[in-house]
Amino acid sequence: xxxxxxxxxxxxxxxxxxxxxxxxxxxxxSFNSVLPADGKAAAAQVAPFRLRTEPVTNAEFRAFVKAHPxxxxxxxxxxxxxxxxxxxxxxxxxxxxxxxxxxxxxxxxWFAAQAYCESEQARLPSWYEWxxxxxxxxxxxxxxxxxxxxxxxxxxxSRPSSKALPDIGGAPNVYGVRDLxxxxxxxxxxxxxxxxxxxxxxxxxxxxxxxxxxxxxxxQEKENYAVLMRIAMLSALQAADTTNNMGFRCxxxx
Numbered sequence: 001x002x003x004x005x006x007x008x009x010x011x012x013x014x015x016x017x018x019x020x021x022x023x024x025x026x027x028x029x030s031f032n033s034v035l036p037a038d039g040k041a042a043a044a045q046v047a048p049f050r051l052r053t054e055p056v057t058n059a060e061f062r063a064f065v066k067a068h069p070x071x072x073x074x075x076x077x078x079x080x081x082x083x084x085x086x087x088x089x090x091x092x093x094x095x096x097x098x099x100x101x102x103x104x105x106x107x108x109x110w111f112a113a114q115a116y117c118e119s120e121q122a123r124l125p126s127w128y129e130w131x132x133x134x135x136x137x138x139x140x141x142x143x144x145x146x147x148x149x150x151x152x153x154x155x156x157x158s159r160p161s162s163k164a165l166p167d168i169g170g171a172p173n174v175y176g177v178r179d180l181x182x183x184x185x186x187x188x189x190x191x192x193x194x195x196x197x198x199x200x201x202x203x204x205x206x207x208x209x210x211x212x213x214x215x216x217x218x219x220q221e222k223e224n225y226a227v228l229m230r231i232a233m234l235s236a237l238q239a240a241d242t243t244n245n246m247g248f249r250c251x252x253x254x
Contacts, residue, residue: 023050024176048254059101081109102167104247110239117250124189125251134180136173156182184247194235
């Protein structure tokens with residue numbers, strides 16, 4: 001289905017590249033994802049890649065919309081974005097008080113996010129790439145075993161969703177990437193391969209999260225709760241959906 005829908009926006013891709021953005025190199029490697037590659041315990045293999053240091057901002061997305069008018073909210077095809085697409089902007093290409101320039105761009109569909117990344121000769125990161133980058137703190141590539149780090153990540157989920165989003169520019173992690181865990185949800189390229197099985201009646205196997213019908217994680221694993229919430233959120237969406245707190249960043253192969 002996604003392949004067929006992609007044909008609808010393929011013709012809307014860049015006529016010329018966007019302004020240069022900051023990307024940093026991540027080394028990749030073997031990574032113990034919460035969604036095992038074989039559904040049991042196999043580590044994911046992440047190839048070296050480059051990741052945008054910060055989420056795309058309203059100012060950047062406005063520049064994209066002005067350069068690519070088919071992505072204006074008054075012109076975008078309904079199959080590519082729902083009725084909430086950029087609805088908090090003051091106008092079709094005007095930000096306004098509810099969409100400040102340095103806030104992350106939200107109410108953007110997967111199609112629009114992918115199109116923006118194409119304008120930077122990039123793509124949306126895969127789930128494994130995003131999870132790999134988000135596991136780092138300021139000094140460690142994988143801080144997930146640290147209870148204090150996990151608690152700091154969980155703290156973001158207590159922020160009311162109606163509260164105005166902060167500007168981008170949080171403290172960088174060890175790779176130089178900012179705002180992965182504490183600003184917005186983020187689209188990933190393979191979001192529709194994240195599958196949630198919510199029937200908890202199966203003895204010994206409650207509340208599974210499944211990746212391509214394979215990987216699983218229990219809601220009882222508190223240390224993985226923040227990541228689980230991301231997966232649940234993404235798995236509930238369609239490519240044309242938009243939400244108040246769903247943003248994105250782009251990635252490139254190394």
